[in-house]
Amino acid sequence: MHISIIGGGASGFMAAITAAETFPAAKIVILEKNRTVLNKVRISGGGRCNVTHSPSELRFFIKNYPRGEKLLRKLLTKFDANATVAWFEKRGVKLKTEADGRMFPISDSSHSVIECLLRTAKLLNIEIRTSTSVESFVPMENGGFTLQLGENESLLTDRLLIATGGYPRLGSFDWLEEHRHEIVSPVPSLFTFNTPENYLLPLAGVSVQDTVVKIMGTKHEWRGPLLITHWGLSGPAVLKLSAWGARELAANDYQFICKVNWTPELNEQQLREFLTGERIKTPKQQIASNARFGLPLRLWKAFTETVEIPENLKWVDASNKSLNRLAEVLTNSQFTVSGKTTFKEEFVTCGGIALPDIDPETLQSRSVPGLYFAGEVMDIDGITGGFNFQNAWTTGYIAGKNLGATQP
Known part of the structure; x- marks a missing residue:
């Protein structure tokens, strides 16, 4: 089983790690077009990384998402802010809560989060390829995908996760319209x-x-x-x-x-x-x-x-x-x-893949078997305060749990 993840951000890493732990025989690669990964994690919260928001009852927590509330209401019952705190603490990153509810590493440094994700990915033998631009993907007749990496390289993969963020980076929205996905026009938020x-x-x-x-x-x-x-x-x-x-x-x-x-x-x-x-x-x-x-x-x-x-x-x-x-x-x-x-650390997009096109249980595309989504590439966004990262952790975790599952 080969799993490819396009996008080396928070949701991409969470999906890759979860998939590796759930399907240990799978070969997993993260493809990132930039020279470095986890760039938004690095600059978030002025370099401290606002990992999530203080856990509260679901009915209150979910009200912090202008778009995507219905889908996240279901997903957060499987992986919420409490689960995020426990996930990072289990891997050596303890979080603290500030007066306004934002949660940061006790180190006050995003490097703690980045090192945790990189270290965990390395332990699980997840391959990370930077400076790797994915130009297009094509579903194959018998399942799986061919990814075109530049002019002279292609990659075959059984499952594909797109976690490229909200703004139309990598031309991902153009790809997805070609594959029968409705795109809610992206505009800036925050x-x-x-x-x-x-x-x-x-x-x-x-x-x-x-x-x-x-x-x-x-x-x-x-x-x-x-x-x-x-x-x-x-x-x-x-x-x-x-x-x-x-x-x-x-x-x-x-x-x-x-x-x-x-x-x-x-x-x-x-x-x-x-x-x-x-x-x-x-x-x-x-x-x-x-x-x-x-x-x-x-x-x-x-x-x-x-x-x-x-x-x-x-x-x-x-x-x-x-x-x-x-x-x-x-x-x-x-x-x-x-x-x-708009500042880089504040940048969030309203819009993306229309949620009716996504299976709410698995985050798999309804029209392309084996294709999954996580993070801000979907039409989900939260207000400032750690809610957008919680969306990344939650959707990355749910997608990762299903990436290697047997197709119906």
Whole structure:
């Protein structure tokens, strides 16, 4: 039994290792077009690798996937975040949970994860071929496939797993359309918002831990931390919002209005009452020099400047008009978004192989026997926080368990 896996990322390695352990007589090769493998693992989480998210009840965990929830609901009962933690710890990589639920190696280094996967693959005699581009594959009449590797080399294999990631790398989506697979057009997910006219851009690096960000004209909003950058808005709230709105935002060519509520604990009426109450509580205090609501002082000053509150104005002298304008900015800041920015460590794709084309029990193609899928090449994606890697581990494990099975 020869098994070939196209793609040397997280899902490809998990599938290869699981297949080798399940079908020890199989000869397994990972084919990666780049010079190195596990590149996304290496840069994830700023080089720390956000392996997964803290385990929780399935009904809560599954809500972190804008697309693919139905399929993953079934698959996660077989290999969930708890199983991922146990899998890595069994192989010498202990994980820790941070306050926001993200899980990292206790070493705080992605090299721990990479070394674990490479070491395990070596122990199982899995061949790893880098700088190997697969140009095409052709199913053979009696089963199996012929892979074309460049102009002068071909490879025969009994089973084939495609784990090339979400973006149409290796021309894999073109191949699959040729083999009767529907492709959900891939568009970026998990990106930041470019707001070139944003008056807050000089405050790059300033963050607020609790905001509500909304895409105007849609139902999409998210509550969480926000980061001001040199080009616009980022942070978990924006990244997660971009995932849920990925298709609508792509359809609008990333031109839209983004609304930010900087004080979500208070509604607008409560906020107005608070601000007017400061006239009595701290009448002699200068408004601009003393931030409220835990907001960074630089940000607070930017808000007071934009509503034309003089730097030395005291609370007792503030007009109702000024305080109402300040309340409006705090609860309803609106920014014109013109484009997006995507970083390698954030890059995730919405789209891929349409899930109805895949057997939900085995992850085998419904139209091409012996062809399997794992990871982001399928139309599955999660929000930031370890959920996309969990998709890779889960689907890689399920596919690996079935790659060498006898065909019906």
